[in-house]
Amino acid sequence: MTTVFTRIIAGELPGRFVHRDDEVVAFLSIAPLTTGHTLVVPVAEVDDWTTLDPALWGRVMSVAARVGAAVRTAFDVPRAGLVIAGFEVPHAHVHVFPARDMTDFDFRNVRHDVPATELADAQQKIVKALGA
Template identity: 35%
Template sequence: MSSIFTKIINGEIPAYKIAEDDHFIAFLDAMPLVKGHTLVIPKKEIDLIFDLDSEEYKNLWSFAQDVAKKVKNAIPCVRIGVAVVGLEVPHAHIHLIPLNRVEDMNFKNERLKLSVEEYTEIQNSIINS
């Protein structure tokens, strides 16, 4: 079940990586709702998040928690919203979305179009937070 996320994991297409270990990776969303919108995924190819075994599931959320704290420290926001939708890419993933208002998490909103410089600045601020 290869997806665009598998290509990111394999380094076949670029991504603005925030964090990575042997099992998980976090990177900026290519079509963000707000600045700092980050995706956290397992490197294991699995479509549904609830199909991860219990240990992988717990470890994914622990990894996401660490990433969310870094995003919160770097991006001015009230809190980090969390969503697991899974309809757009058939690979388990968690959306971490900096929120200042409820509407920031509406997936019907127009997506931001950021420049390479903006992505790089956001990436660096999160990594260095």
């Protein structure tokens, strides 16, 4: 069955992309831990990150590192959080987000009511930081 991420990648569902290439995409989470929370996702529909081809896993982590540096710059935070959970969507992905302290890692604090204008602003800031 096609995942929601596959549908976003294909353009069937909206996504606020900050990175896209043939192997890996990165788009904002609609349920962010913090403003700027980005999901780094392989284009290939693979359920579990431990079964990804090592070269593709390396590409995912390379993009995650670039996005992490960009969210640190864009949101002026001391760290970029990185979490691999994998329970929400059966499509391997990495969560990258601006982190001020360990409370920013608590998934009980995700926001489900983020205005589209806030997502658009976050997307613009990350894209700008990636281009810098």
